[in-house]
Structure formats: C-alpha cells, structure tokens
Amino acid sequence: MIDQNTQRAEAHSFDEAMALQPQGSGRWQGLAHPGYQNMVGPFGGITAAQALKAVLLHPDRLGEPVSLTVNFAAAIDPALPFTIQAVPVRTNRSTQHWTLSMVQRDAMGEEPIVLTGTAVTAKRRTTWSAVDAVMPPVPAPQTLPRVPVVSHLEWLKRYDFRLCAGSLPVHWDDAEADSLTQLWMRDDPPRPIDFCSLTACADAFFPRVWLRRARMTPAGTVSMTVYIHVGTAELEASGTRYLLGQARAQSYFNGYFDQSAQLWNETGHLLATTHQIVYFKE
Amino acid sequence: MIDQNTQRAEAHSFDEAMALQPQGSGRWQGLAHPGYQNMVGPFGGITAAQALKAVLLHPDRLGEPVSLTVNFAAAIDPALPFTIQAVPVRTNRSTQHWTLSMVQRDAMGEEPIVLTGTAVTAKRRTTWSAVDAVMPPVPAPQTLPRVPVVSHLEWLKRYDFRLCAGSLPVHWDDAEADSLTQLWMRDDPPRPIDFCSLTACADAFFPRVWLRRARMTPAGTVSMTVYIHVGTAELEASGTRYLLGQARAQSYFNGYFDQSAQLWNETGHLLATTHQIVYFKE
Known part of the structure; x- marks a missing residue:
C-alpha cells in the first residue's frame, strides 16, 4: 500500500x-x-x-x-x-x-x-444491496505472472495485467474461439482506485474481435457506458489492490461488435459494469 | 403479416x-x-x-x-x-x-x-459477422399463453407478452430469487419491427428488483443504452413475428441496479443488446 x-x-x-x-x-x-x-x-x-x-x-x-x-x-x-x-x-x-x-x-x-x-x-441513500454477477473463481493476482508488454503502446506500460483466461491469440491463424477474457489489473505504479481510474479500467480490454477470430483487424471503441455500483467509501476500501476484469462480446455484425464487462475488487465487490460498441474493419 | x-x-x-x-x-x-x-x-x-x-x-x-x-x-x-x-x-x-x-x-x-x-x-459495410449470445432454448411463442394484463397501465395493453421464465412474483413475500426473465413480445396489433419499435422493446422488462426481491418498490430507469446489431434488411426479415427478450441484473447498490438484456428475432438473430441503470427506492 x-x-x-x-x-x-x-x-x-x-x-x-x-x-x-x-x-x-x-x-x-x-x-x-x-x-x-x-x-x-x-x-x-x-x-x-x-x-x-x-x-x-x-x-x-x-x-x-x-x-x-x-x-x-x-x-x-x-x-x-x-x-x-x-x-x-x-x-x-x-x-x-x-x-x-x-x-x-x-x-x-x-x-x-x-x-x-x-x-x-x-x-x-443506503438501501438493500446485492451482487448477482458473482466474481468467477480465478487464481489470486499474486500467483500469476505479469503480462509482459511486448507492444510499443505506451498506455499498456501504465497497467499491471495478470491474465486468468482469454489472452491475445498466440497464433493469428483465424481459429475462431470464445471471446471471454478474465484478467487482474491495476495502475503501475499502484495508485488508490477512484471513480476516474475505475472508468479508465473499463476500457482496458483488447478488442474482443481479435480474440474471437484470432485475426488482428483495425478496431476502435465508438461508444462506452460505465455503470458505477459503489460509493467513495467502497472505492477507498479497495485501495491499491487489483481489480478483476471480465469481458465478452455478444454480437459482431457488419462492422460493429459489442463488449460487456464487469470489474470486481479483490474482495468480490462488483464496482462497475460496462458496455461498449466497437468498430471493426473486417 | x-x-x-x-x-x-x-x-x-x-x-x-x-x-x-x-x-x-x-x-x-x-x-x-x-x-x-x-x-x-x-x-x-x-x-x-x-x-x-x-x-x-x-x-x-x-x-x-x-x-x-x-x-x-x-x-x-x-x-x-x-x-x-x-x-x-x-x-x-x-x-x-x-x-x-x-x-x-x-x-x-x-x-x-x-x-x-x-x-x-x-x-x-458487409463484414464477417457472428452471434456469441445464442438464443436460449425456449418454447415457441404460439405454444405459450398470452400474459393477461391485470394492470391499469395502458402501455402493457400495446404488447403481446408470452412468458418463458421469470414472471412477476405471485407472492410479494420478500423471497429472494434470480433476476432472470425470458419472454416473447410483439406489438399488439402486430406491426413490422423497425429501429424505433426495437428500441421500445428494449425497455419492456419490468424492474429486475421486483423479481429479485419479491418486493414492489418504486423504480424508474435513469439511463438506457441500446446497441443495434442489424440493418434495415434484417429487421424487415423479422416482420411482425415475436422477439425473444432476456433480461437480468448484475448489481443492486444503494438505490440503483443495472439490467442487461438481449433481443432476438424468432430465427435467433440477435437484433439488439441493451443495458440500463435503474433507480429503486428501498
């Protein structure tokens, strides 16, 4: 900390x-x-x-x-x-x-x-509260290797990613697969999570179409929505620890696919759910 | 038709x-x-x-x-x-x-x-397309009874709903349950689906918190997003047939819950995915 x-x-x-x-x-x-x-x-x-x-x-x-x-x-x-x-x-x-x-x-x-x-x-106001989207069982971030940054993209160096499932394809061979990714993420260097950094994390997943198709087609988010399910107190309790992100797509149709994702803190509190629609070229 | x-x-x-x-x-x-x-x-x-x-x-x-x-x-x-x-x-x-x-x-x-x-x-532009969120196996709408409108709410009379799973609670007894609803819907009288009526259908689910808690608390949508995964041609092919809607919540926290939903046509094409955040009183 x-x-x-x-x-x-x-x-x-x-x-x-x-x-x-x-x-x-x-x-x-x-x-x-x-x-x-x-x-x-x-x-x-x-x-x-x-x-x-x-x-x-x-x-x-x-x-x-x-x-x-x-x-x-x-x-x-x-x-x-x-x-x-x-x-x-x-x-x-x-x-x-x-x-x-x-x-x-x-x-x-x-x-x-x-x-x-x-x-x-x-x-x-304080009301009855519950999390229906329960955090999936994954290894603790400390037990997983950090994803090496092999890209020249600067922003990737600002995050510490630990992958649980659904990495970038190793072989870009058009082998169709599931679009699910689960990964731990936090700022590097660590920084206490707040509403803004939570919002940034909502966009930290690589394009689902790359994973789904094992093909690297140009892609870019067109619209993103973030629903926040915590107040300042719960965010502060999350501290500088990792967030678990889970993302998947539902539809790819004529140039646009969607992504739905969840972000939990290490104790399993669902901090945010987020959705986006993404352009892809082919 | x-x-x-x-x-x-x-x-x-x-x-x-x-x-x-x-x-x-x-x-x-x-x-x-x-x-x-x-x-x-x-x-x-x-x-x-x-x-x-x-x-x-x-x-x-x-x-x-x-x-x-x-x-x-x-x-x-x-x-x-x-x-x-x-x-x-x-x-x-x-x-x-x-x-x-x-x-x-x-x-x-x-x-x-x-x-x-x-x-x-x-x-x-025409690109590779796929549906990852596959339509769940449900009975055909013609085999299901129409949900009777027992409410005084006018808008409910404008839709023909056929419920597959997750009805309004019969007993409002605070018995917590799953938030999943699956139901067929179409305009009454039937009308060829278009982008606007598809958008209206995205908001046709009753509040998830009522189902989840078996408690009728005041609730109202604050923000709704609709991603459309079809063009005019695919909508026209859907005609006046039913849409299958599926909705569930992920989080309820201090006055707001989310809802994520899918809308398929009868042939299983995913026409739209939609998300909303909803105020609830208690």
Whole structure:
C-alpha cells in the first residue's frame, strides 16, 4: 500500500492526466498524456476518465457518479489541448443529469467535436444491496505472472495485467474461439482506485474481435457506458489492490461488435459494469 | 403479416406515437401517446423510440442506428407537447455522432430538460459477422399463453407478452430469487419491427428488483443504452413475428441496479443488446 500521507517526489502519471485546467463556466482544458498514448491518439479509457473528471471537478455537482456514456467521435490529436465542457442540465432532488463534450481547436480556429457524452450523478441513500454477477473463481493476482508488454503502446506500460483466461491469440491463424477474457489489473505504479481510474479500467480490454477470430483487424471503441455500483467509501476500501476484469462480446455484425464487462475488487465487490460498441474493419 | 400496401382504416398506435411534427433546425414536436401511459408519464421505451425517431427523420442523417443512449431526467408531462432536438455534431466518413435533448415548455415559458441523449449512426459495410449470445432454448411463442394484463397501465395493453421464465412474483413475500426473465413480445396489433419499435422493446422488462426481491418498490430507469446489431434488411426479415427478450441484473447498490438484456428475432438473430441503470427506492 502506498502511504497517501507521504509526500511523493513524482506525481502519478494518472494524476497528471487528470490535471485539467479550469476555464470557467464548466469548461476545462486538458492535454493527452504521452504516458497513455494508444495506436491513434490516447487510450480511450483515459479520455473517458478525463470527461468524468470534468464532472467531478464541477462546483455544482450533486452526489457521486452512477452512469457515464462517452462517444468517441474522432481521434484526439495528442499535440493539441482539448476543452471539456460539463453542463449540469437538470438537477433533481437526488439526481443530476450532465451533458459532456470535448473539442479541439484546430489551425483554422474551428472547434470540432471529438467526444460527446452524458453522465448521471446521484446522492445515494443506503438501501438493500446485492451482487448477482458473482466474481468467477480465478487464481489470486499474486500467483500469476505479469503480462509482459511486448507492444510499443505506451498506455499498456501504465497497467499491471495478470491474465486468468482469454489472452491475445498466440497464433493469428483465424481459429475462431470464445471471446471471454478474465484478467487482474491495476495502475503501475499502484495508485488508490477512484471513480476516474475505475472508468479508465473499463476500457482496458483488447478488442474482443481479435480474440474471437484470432485475426488482428483495425478496431476502435465508438461508444462506452460505465455503470458505477459503489460509493467513495467502497472505492477507498479497495485501495491499491487489483481489480478483476471480465469481458465478452455478444454480437459482431457488419462492422460493429459489442463488449460487456464487469470489474470486481479483490474482495468480490462488483464496482462497475460496462458496455461498449466497437468498430471493426473486417 | 400485415400487408403494408393495404390502406388501413386506423393508424397503429405506435405510428401515432412516432408522428413527430417538424419545427425546423433538427427540432421536432411530439406528445406523449395516451396508449403508452405508464405509472408516471409515458412508458420509457416509447420516449426512447421518439428520441431515435428524431434522428431517423433528420435530413442530414448518415446511415443506420448503431448506438443510442437516453437519460430520463424528469417525468414527461403527458398533457404538454415536448420538443426533441437532434443535432449531428460530428459527421465522419462512415459514422455520425448525435446529441439529443427533449424539453417541455411549462406555464412560466421555461423549457426544462426532460431527456438527454446521444446516438451514433453509421453506414455499415458487409463484414464477417457472428452471434456469441445464442438464443436460449425456449418454447415457441404460439405454444405459450398470452400474459393477461391485470394492470391499469395502458402501455402493457400495446404488447403481446408470452412468458418463458421469470414472471412477476405471485407472492410479494420478500423471497429472494434470480433476476432472470425470458419472454416473447410483439406489438399488439402486430406491426413490422423497425429501429424505433426495437428500441421500445428494449425497455419492456419490468424492474429486475421486483423479481429479485419479491418486493414492489418504486423504480424508474435513469439511463438506457441500446446497441443495434442489424440493418434495415434484417429487421424487415423479422416482420411482425415475436422477439425473444432476456433480461437480468448484475448489481443492486444503494438505490440503483443495472439490467442487461438481449433481443432476438424468432430465427435467433440477435437484433439488439441493451443495458440500463435503474433507480429503486428501498
């Protein structure tokens, strides 16, 4: 465990990525973090986390996040700052509805949209609670080898992955298989999990179509939704320990497949369920 | 099958509900249809379908719907018209990103938000396709009795439901159970399925928490996402036949539970997968 009271010499790269600059009126400026660079633009999970961060930073926010949907409308240029606008468009007694957009000003002074989204925050009350999606029986993360990063993709180096089932194919031989992956994950270096890093983890699975087909076709998330099933107290209890992620696809049809996933903490609390629809080329 | 070339004496109530009036600039006016009235305001599925209809009606639309997220921000007043705004905020070569909002002008002339949303439409190309979420073995709808409508809720009368598993509890005795429901559904009278009616069906399941707990607690959908895994051709092939819906919950935590569901046509094609997060009182 990291002692949070210790002054650390270096900021965590995740915290650097979440450091948005207030521009007033619910607008924040940020920049893609080089440590989370993906194939084209930044890792989508970090972008989704930045969008949620804008909601969490908003002075008018009511409660904690319950639901987040982000739509990746265009590749984010890592060389240009972006502006996130978070607007609390409707505030009820216990829920608040947000719209989100991210733009990048280009050389022409235009501000094309690169992300759209919505979020719901809520003041939760203590109610009857239960987890129906029980954590599958898997080996403890400490007993599993860390997945070596053989890729040049920077963002993969920011995570410690321990695979239980459903690795990337060893042979890309078009041998069709199941789309299920189960893997432990945590930030590297370890960092206490929070709503933003949980959101990033929701996008940490490689494209299901690669596993399903043993074929590496270009793929990219179009829309991702995260439902959060914890409050701050339960997140804090998760500390810097691993999350177990489980992901599978249900349909692949003419260029788009879906992915449904769960994220549990080590004690088996279901922290989040998440869904996405992903473009694939062929 | 209904012969679509036959002039019908009466419009289908679903088509009446989808009859939005163009107001220009991507704005449409509509009204909650009395035939789809739910406990408080209209059935959420019909509202989601109306939001999608605004996208489909838009003259600048590219392709067919792939993803829709709607957030129910407030109860819709069935006595007042509403205005839906659909904006194509980003159009790429093969995908288009939409923002959606619905407002109702009140007596003070204010226009509070009652719904937010986003959608993605896309020009699909023919690719390798597969269904991983295989339709479960269930009896054919014709062999099952129609679920009698014992409720006063109007919208239930607009559907023909045939239950395979997971009915509403007979005894509301707090006997905890599984949250799985499988049921056949179609419009009554039968109507060829389209993107809007498919979207409505995605919200046709009663709240999972009622089944799970055998306790009728107030509940209402906060956010719903629908991923569409068919094009117009596959929908037309589904005709007026039944859809099999399967729904279950994964987590119930301090006032909110999730629901994940699938909708197959009678031949086992997975037409849509859908997810929602739902408020429950206790």
